[in-house]
Amino acid sequence: MPTKIKVVLMADSGSGRGGFRGGFGTRGRGRGRGRGRGRGRGRGKENEKEWVPITKLGRLVKDGKIRSLEEIYLFSLPIKEFEIIDFFLAPQLKDEVLKIMPVQKQTRAGQRTRFKAFVAIGDFNGHIGLGVKCSKEVATAIRGAIILAKLSIVPVRRGYWGNKIGKPHTVPCKVTGKCGSVLVRLIPAPRGTSIVAASVPKKLLQMAGIEDCYTSARGQTATLGNFAKATYAAIAKTYAYLTPDLWKETVFTKSPYQEFTDYLAKYHKISSEQRQETKLY
Amino acid sequence: MASKPHQVLLGFVDEQITSRNQQMANFSISKIGGIPDWCISGCEIPICKRCGRRQSLVVQVYSPLEGAVHHRTLYVFACVTQECWNRQHSWTCLRSQVLDLAAVRTSVPPSKCPPSVSSYGGESWFQDEHDWGGNDNDGNGNADNYNLASSSQLYLDNMAKTGGGRSNLNNMNSNTTSITEVAQKMESKLNIIEDDANANEAVCGAVGIVGCEGEGVEATAVIEGPEGDMIAVDTPEQPTTDIPALFQEAAQIDANADVTFSPFFMVSDVEPPEDVAFSEHERELLLRYTHTTGHDFREEEIAAGADGKGDGVYEKDIAIHGDVLLHKFKKRISRSPQQILRYCREEGASPLWLRPPGASDVATKCPCCGGSMVFEMQITPQLVLHLRVPGVQGTPLEFGSVAVFTCSASCWNEKDIVKQEAIVVQCEVI
Numbered sequence: 001m002p003t004k005i006k007v008v009l010m011a012d013s014g015s016g017r018g019g020f021r022g023g024f025g026t027r028g029r030g031r032g033r034g035r036g037r038g039r040g041r042g043r044g045k046e047n048e049k050e051w052v053p054i055t056k057l058g059r060l061v062k063d064g065k066i067r068s069l070e071e072i073y074l075f076s077l078p079i080k081e082f083e084i085i086d087f088f089l090a091p092q093l094k095d096e097v098l099k100i101m102p103v104q105k106q107t108r109a110g111q112r113t114r115f116k117a118f119v120a121i122g123d124f125n126g127h128i129g130l131g132v133k134c135s136k137e138v139a140t141a142i143r144g145a146i147i148l149a150k151l152s153i154v155p156v157r158r159g160y161w162g163n164k165i166g167k168p169h170t171v172p173c174k175v176t177g178k179c180g181s182v183l184v185r186l187i188p189a190p191r192g193t194s195i196v197a198a199s200v201p202k203k204l205l206q207m208a209g210i211e212d213c214y215t216s217a218r219g220q221t222a223t224l225g226n227f228a229k230a231t232y233a234a235i236a237k238t239y240a241y242l243t244p245d246l247w248k249e250t251v252f253t254k255s256p257y258q259e260f261t262d263y264l265a266k267y268h269k270i271s272s273e274q275r276q277e278t279k280l281y
Numbered sequence: 282m283a284s285k286p287h288q289v290l291l292g293f294v295d296e297q298i299t300s301r302n303q304q305m306a307n308f309s310i311s312k313i314g315g316i317p318d319w320c321i322s323g324c325e326i327p328i329c330k331r332c333g334r335r336q337s338l339v340v341q342v343y344s345p346l347e348g349a350v351h352h353r354t355l356y357v358f359a360c361v362t363q364e365c366w367n368r369q370h371s372w373t374c375l376r377s378q379v380l381d382l383a384a385v386r387t388s389v390p391p392s393k394c395p396p397s398v399s400s401y402g403g404e405s406w407f408q409d410e411h412d413w414g415g416n417d418n419d420g421n422g423n424a425d426n427y428n429l430a431s432s433s434q435l436y437l438d439n440m441a442k443t444g445g446g447r448s449n450l451n452n453m454n455s456n457t458t459s460i461t462e463v464a465q466k467m468e469s470k471l472n473i474i475e476d477d478a479n480a481n482e483a484v485c486g487a488v489g490i491v492g493c494e495g496e497g498v499e500a501t502a503v504i505e506g507p508e509g510d511m512i513a514v515d516t517p518e519q520p521t522t523d524i525p526a527l528f529q530e531a532a533q534i535d536a537n538a539d540v541t542f543s544p545f546f547m548v549s550d551v552e553p554p555e556d557v558a559f560s561e562h563e564r565e566l567l568l569r570y571t572h573t574t575g576h577d578f579r580e581e582e583i584a585a586g587a588d589g590k591g592d593g594v595y596e597k598d599i600a601i602h603g604d605v606l607l608h609k610f611k612k613r614i615s616r617s618p619q620q621i622l623r624y625c626r627e628e629g630a631s632p633l634w635l636r637p638p639g640a641s642d643v644a645t646k647c648p649c650c651g652g653s654m655v656f657e658m659q660i661t662p663q664l665v666l667h668l669r670v671p672g673v674q675g676t677p678l679e680f681g682s683v684a685v686f687t688c689s690a691s692c693w694n695e696k697d698i699v700k701q702e703a704i705v706v707q708c709e710v711i
């Protein structure tokens with residue numbers, strides 16, 4: 001029986017997408033004038049999953065009005081759709097599963113096992129993200145963790161150790177991240193040192209695009225979650241480092257003359273009249 | 282959000298309505314934009330209370346109720362003035378009903394055709410077996426009519442086709458079976474319906490939120506004292522686009538001019554269940570993980586979360602942007618990203634909220650009959666892209682989500698022309 005139903009559903013495509021044109025509701029469907037081998041626009045399996053933005057920022061990005069991800073970061077706008085990240089960084093982004101582990105929860109009916117997935121994502125050139133998701137199925141855990149990782153992508157600031165030759169290759173300052181009992185300290189290193197760290201922070205630093213770095217870790221580093229989060233927090237903090245060249249704020253507001261031109265015009269006129277009066281004397 | 286067993290119908294944008302297929306548009310189809318096809322003549326397009334401009338039709342939804350004898354259409358209007366966007370007063374929903382004569386003739390009392398799935402006539406499926414979506418001159422005469430039973434469908438056909446000469450008005454059995462009911466039954470048989478998403482699920486994002494019950498731990502970071510002369514940095518690029526100004530942009534429309542959006546037909550379809558299968562990429566990631574680390578996580582012992590702070594505990598997943606409702610909204614929408622309308626009039630259904638609903642938001646009593654109001658449908662933000670004014674660049678109307686609540690009894694006197702229903706507009710959280 002189910003097979004037959006399925007066949008009918010697909011064959012009776014009143015419109016290109018196989019739906020019912022006309023009405024809604026249990027009685028409405030199938031009624032109404034819906035007649036159409038609707039050719040529609042861009043129907044087809046691959047278009048069904050195409051990104052349709054639901055936020056204003058998403059719409060601006062899809063339209064191409066925003067040039068780069070950095071501009072969004074500068075205005076501190078929250079990025080709520082992971083497709084925005086994909087739009088700018090997709091070809092360079094690489095993700096990796098750090099760990100999948102089963103976790104248990106005690107419920108009235110016994111124990112319930114879920115899978116927890118840790119995913120790190122980065123473009124090896126200045127962006128890093130970390131996502132953790134717990135779910136009943138491994139596939140949904142990985143999928144959810146990838147999405148959360150993309151949403152958590154932050155820019156990484158890099159610096160030079162010593163001479164300013166070539167491209168920046170190390171962290172710009174000593175920075176420490178802490179999560180739970182785990183403390184991770186990142187220290188700038190000269191070119192050629194490569195990353196001196198345990199496997200988890202090493203992976204994250206590589207994905208962030210940092211080539212050389214000394215690290216120091218303390219605490220219960222066996223808890224991978226806290227270790228990864230502490231490293232991520234430390235890397236994310238690099239952009240908080242304020243150097244003299246950043247002291248001047250970028251201002252997009254109007255100059256006072258532009259804003260208050262009406263006011264100035266009115267009062268400026270009065271004072272010039274007064275001056276003229278005094279001149280006569 | 283709509284609870285699990287509810288079946289949600291989604292609306293999608295279909296063909297553009299042009300002069301060629303214009304004649305197919307009447308009050309019994311669903312569409313977006315254009316001018317409203319009224320059930321009863323004499324209806325007026327509402328005026329915006331704030332700016333006095335005539336509102337524009339956003340969607341027209343044909344949604345007759347189960348067991349009722351009326352054609353029933355909902356019309357949603359909005360004001361395109363930028364100052365009126367996202368305000369409750371600038372959106373109006375009108376409901377209009379007209380007696381469906383054929384339905385009155387062949388209708389059975391509601392008790393005999395319950396929406397439950399137990400009784401559907403087996404033979405009606407066989408009747409449809411040969412209907413492969415052919416054209417009108419099909420044997421049973423019910424081509425495009427996926428709902429087999431009612432002869433009122435054919436009555437409508439007759440109405441539209443002048444002198445159509447359709448003589449084969451079959452007396453279908455009035456056990457109205459619709460695809461939706463069968464799909465429901467199929468779903469329950471195959472156990473596709475997922476569990477309540479909230480039960481027992483707690484996950485953690487990259488940065489846990491302090492004080493959340495899921496025991497995620499927050500990570501912090503500190504920059505240590507000034508470095509010596511060794512470290513140098515590059516100045517980061519300065520942006521060239523003024524993004525907040527872009528947010529304020531809107532289409533340039535003459536003030537007080539009447540605005541009509543480009544009309545398109547709308548099709549409906551059932552919401553698909555959540556996809557739990559592996560995608561290619563995920564499978565690859567998983568394989569790479571198991572090969573490089575040699576862990577077989579299924580066999581692994583459950584990590585000890587003795588002090589409640591280790592890895593082996595549930596952590597609530599909250600994305601770094603902190604907007605839980607939008608994250609859930611997006612997750613639900615992602616089952617079918619092209620949707621523009623969500624329809625679910627069942628008991629206990631509620632819309633996918635973008636913001637926590639206020640006490641005044643959830644409408645309680647129908648102003649006409651005093652009965653309770655029920656959630657009927659919700660317009661999703663994807664529709665913003667499809668609303669365009671011919672000849673004008675840019676976005677004429679923006680909104681987050683628009684939820685329509687209607688009278689549960691769908692009260693109607695024969696003298697009425699239209700009735701107003703309640704709308705709750707939510708704009709997105711920036």
